[in-house]
Amino acid sequence: MGGQQLTNRDSPFGLKVLKALSRVQLHQSRGLFSAYESTLMYRLSCASFIELIQSTRMKSLILLSVLVHGALSFVYLEKLSHMKLPSKITPSVQYQMFGGAAEEAAYDKQRRMLYVVGEESRLLHVMDLSDPKNPTLATTHQFTSSDGTPRDVAICGDEVAVAVTSGIKDVYEGHVYFFNAFTGGSPGLTPDGKLPAGYFPDMLTFTSDCKKLLVANEGRPGKDINNVFTDPVGSITIIERDRNGGPPSERTVSFTGQDQRFDLRFPIRYIPQNLWPIKVTPTFEEDATPEYITVTPDNKYAYIILQKNNAVARISLGTYEITSVTPIPKKDWSSYTIDPSDRDGGVHLRQFPLKSIRQPDNAKVITIGRNNFLVTADEGLTTSFTSAHDGFVWSDHSLADILARQNKFDTVVINNDTFVEDLKMDNKAGRLMLSTIDGLNLFTGKMDEATHFGGRGFSIWKTSDMSLVFDSGDEIEKELANSMKTVFNTDCIRNTITYQGPENLRDTQSDDYGPKIGSLDYINDNGAQYIVVGSETTGTIFLYSVNTTSGTPKPQFETAYRTGDTDYVWSELYDMGTAGDAGLSAVGFIGRDDNALNKTLIYVIGQYSGSVSLFQIVTM
Incomplete structure (x- = not known):
């Protein structure tokens, strides 16, 4: 198999x-x-x-x-190729699972090259996809430890941009490194300068006209070189480069003016003053974590995903100002099923009156007429501070049974004795990771509702009022339960790959993020519209067709694909070349006019397996 x-x-x-x-x-x-x-x-x-x-x-x-x-x-996916990338190129080429060989990617449609950046390896690979069935590694660029860690790559026209964190420590400002687009036969990538960015630049994207480059500076907290805790601000850097040789311009867009917004998720506000090492009041600007940027097709607006804060910010690219910061509504699970336990003996989808904060990790814009819609991959994200990394211990989450046994839930408000008892039972909802700050009533000190992390799927929002127009509900988890039961909510864990495999790790992610949908892409390919989302934990992609005739996007599940074997431990699967795309971290479409097969293609990146898979969409 x-x-x-x-x-x-x-x-x-x-x-x-x-x-x-x-x-x-x-x-x-x-x-x-x-x-x-x-x-x-x-x-x-x-x-x-x-x-x-x-x-x-x-x-x-x-x-x-x-x-x-x-x-x-009907629609199905045909696998074209699968390729492992090296995690080291000097002094010799080496391949290693969890070697940090691949995490994010960007496709050059003019030259049919795929740029793949690996964080831990500090490598930027360039794959030649002129023959998608037989891709080759064209060249690899090595960043040094003093350069920093590459986090993301983007390409537009003749320019390649790579977001790189500080070479000193993550709490310092990073840079954007530029390269000329690689052409076949060249000895390697040609550097084209670098520019400063904000704290921990984690993602970047060009406007479609290539005139602006937007960088999401996540501002991750931690200790500086003096071992002092600091929490850098999150921000957006907007770079405009004059290709005729003029000086570049840079603007920084900050998330100021939001400190009194009690409708926004603001985790560090809940940290006790005697724990918080910084002796000033925490600000939303410090807590803001811009995770992803997507730009409208007309290049007028950029939507910023603030994952930890469960919010979406909109920036005008004409005035360079934040025009809104909107909290994303919670997901109500009362009409859906969910498997909330890793100790219930397998796959058991049940209904519970849960809520969850969606906390997207990725987003894309769909434009229909004059209306924009935002598609979000609702991954989920907990917040933790540790003694080793930060100098103190605090988190925004706990197991449901711990909270229930500590009488943290307001049983009068919840008004469901059966559910409260289920929250104490490991084989029901007791193992579920719940928020300790969402749903917290500051007057009573108790939780008015049980709030989970992530939506276990994807959603579509009308951007004019952030109203929900589509939710995949429990469909993805059901598809896994029906057709991939032996790897349902499985995982791949770094320090267990020599004795654990996909099958015996089944159900281990049910209490956390489930399928953990963190990657997403959308394409309108000559009238054929598709959405693809990726499950990080199971290494599966889910393909949806999109009907827009009503003026609102209506996705329809078509098929799913999980490459790789399941019946060996992970290290053996990797050595045999059948680990699939473990730790699926990125997906992307390639239009039919932009590849030799004249088919809509999908590339899939596996960060744990350091791999790239290519698929084509086939309709019959």
């Missing part, structure tokens, strides 16, 4: 043939598929579908369905 619940190594996953036959109700009196059956058919793998139509009974039904309804079509 090359992937859990797949019919063969390189086919997309779907329901097994026998399971499909047991669930499909054939309406022989009409001789047609029901709406449910038609929906089921596109979820079947290509191989399974072929097996089905070879059945005489099914063949006639499908033929009749085609005659009455027209062409029967």
Whole structure:
């Protein structure tokens, strides 16, 4: 097996043939598929579908369905290639799991090169994708320890930009390194200067006209070179470079003026004064953590994801001012199912009256007519300070059963004795990681609701009022439960790879972030619109088609794919080249006009496996 619940190594996953036959109700009196059956058919793998139509009974039904309804079509993913990248290039080339060889990527559609940045390795790889079925490593650039750690890469036109943190310590200002775009036959990347950025630059993106480069400076706290705790401010750096040789301009956009916003999530405000090492009142500017930037297609606005703060900021790229900072509404789980426990004996999706803060890690803008919509990958993020890293101990989370046994919940407000008891039981909701500050009533000192981290899926928001227009709900976790049960909410843990594998780590992430959806991309490829999201913990991508005829984006789940084997420990899988994309950290589309196959492609980055996989979308 090359992937859990797949019919063969390189086919997309779907329901097994026998399971499909047991669930499909054939309406022989009409001789047609029901709406449910038609929906089921596109979820079947290509191989399974072929097996089905070879059945005489099914063949006639499908033929009749085609005659009455027209062409029967479905969407699936075809794996094109999988490549491990080196984690060291000097003094010799070395490959290592958890070697930090790959984390983020950017595609050069003009030259058909994929830039992949590795943090721990300090490497910038350039892959030649002129033949997506047989990619090659064109060149690799090594950053030095004094340069800093590369965190992200972006390309526009002839310019490549890399966000690099400080070479001294993470609490100091970083830089953006520039390179000329690589062309085949060149000896290596040609540097084109560097410019200062803010504290801990973690992500960057160009406007579509390549005139502006926006950098998200996360401002991570920690100790400085004098071993003194500091909490640098989060900010956005906007760089404009004159390609004709003129001096560049830089602007810093700060998150000031938000300190009295009690509707915004502000974790450090809850740290007791006797613990907080800085003897001044914490500010929102310090706590703001810009994680991701996405720009509207007309380049008028940039939307900034403040992940820890569970908020979205909007910046006008005409005035360079923050026009709004909007809290993201909580997710209500009362109508969805969730597996909240890693100690319930396996896969058990249940309903609980939970809430969760979505805390996206990634976002993209969809424009329909005059309206913009923001698609968010709702990963979740806890906040912790440790003695070794920060000099004190505090966190914004705890296990549900600890909170329940300490009588931290207001049972009168919650008004659900069964749920309160479930919060004490490990095989129910007691293992779930809950917030200790969201839902906290400062007057009573108790929690008015149980609030989890992350949305275990993705959402779509109308940007004019941040109203919710779509939520994937529990669909992704259900798909994993139905078709990838042996790796449901699995994980890959650095210090256990020699004795743990995907199967025996099943369900271990259920109490934390579940499938942990942290990567996302959107494409309108000659009228065909798709969203792809990635599950970091399971290494699975989920493909949705998007219908916009109503004026609002309506995603429809199409298929999912998890590459790699499951029945060995992680280190053995890596050595055999079948670890898949462990620690899936980035996904991206490549338009059909921008590759040799003339198909919509998807690249997938595995940060733990240091790998890049390529897929093509096939419609039948």
